Amino acid sequence: MSLYLPETTVCNGETFEVFITKDQIEARLDLLGKQIDKEFAGKKPILIGVLNGSFIFLADLMRNITIPCEVDFMKLSSYGDEKVSSGEVTELKHIDAKLKGRHVILVEDIIDTGLSMKYMIEKMESLEPESVKVVTLLHKKDATLHDVQIDYVGFEIPTKFVLGYGLDYAQEGRNLAQIYILKDDK
Ligand code: PRP
Numbered sequence: 261m262s263l264y265l266p267e268t269t270v271c272n273g274e275t276f277e278v279f280i281t282k283d284q285i286e287a288r289l290d291l292l293g294k295q296i297d298k299e300f301a302g303k304k305p306i307l308i309g310v311l312n313g314s315f316i317f318l319a320d321l322m323r324n325i326t327i328p329c330e331v332d333f334m335k336l337s338s339y340g341d342e343k344v345s346s347g348e349v350t351e352l353k354h355i356d357a358k359l360k361g362r363h364v365i366l367v368e369d370i371i372d373t374g375l376s377m378k379y380m381i382e383k384m385e386s387l388e389p390e391s392v393k394v395v396t397l398l399h400k401k402d403a404t405l406h407d408v409q410i411d412y413v414g415f416e417i418p419t420k421f422v423l424g425y426g427l428d429y430a431q432e433g434r435n436l437a438q439i440y441i442l443k444d445d446k
Pocket of ligand 1: 310311312313314336337338368369370371372373374375376428
């Protein structure tokens with residue numbers, strides 16, 4: 261398998277360089293999988309991925325979980341094609357699975373302002389799951405404005421624009437197999 265692993269890349273006219281490598285991501289997902297295995301033993305959790313950005317992280321995270329588990333997706337958008345959140349969450353795809361009585365793990369690629377995750381957590385209240393936990397690959401702690409409980413974090417990152425491994429810039433760059441940072445955003 262040949263993954264897309266350039267040292268630097270140009271996306272929509274802007275230059276990005278490697279920030280979190282494939283090896284670092286793999287090592288962190290190995291630990292997150294083990295943690296989830298342990299904490300959900302005997303519970304068969306359902307992972308709810310927040311599309312689009314979470315699809316690669318969720319796929320790899322799930323392959324690091326060895327206990328029985330399920331998956332479903334919800335699609336939100338707050339950024340459109342911009343680098344700054346619009347401040348409004350739009351629900352573009354609803355959850356199909358019945359979550360009542362289930363152990364839910366909400367899976368995000370990134371928590372920035374926290375607006376999307378706040379929306380997801382509030383949404384869970386009406387669906388009556390037994391428990392709700394949150395896992396995010398990336399967390400921009402200094403940018404988070406909404407108080408949301410995050411149970412598992414892959415990497416705390418600075419308030420800089422990042423790309424790759426599911427994260428896009430105007431829909432491009434999701435296929436990069438590592439996480440990149442905007443070069444002039446340092
Ligand atoms: C991104 C990301 C999160 C959200 C995080 O989604 O996937 O869902 O922004 O930002 P927040 O904490 O400020 O809400 P985006 O709206 O860009 O859509 P995408 O997942 O399709 O890329």
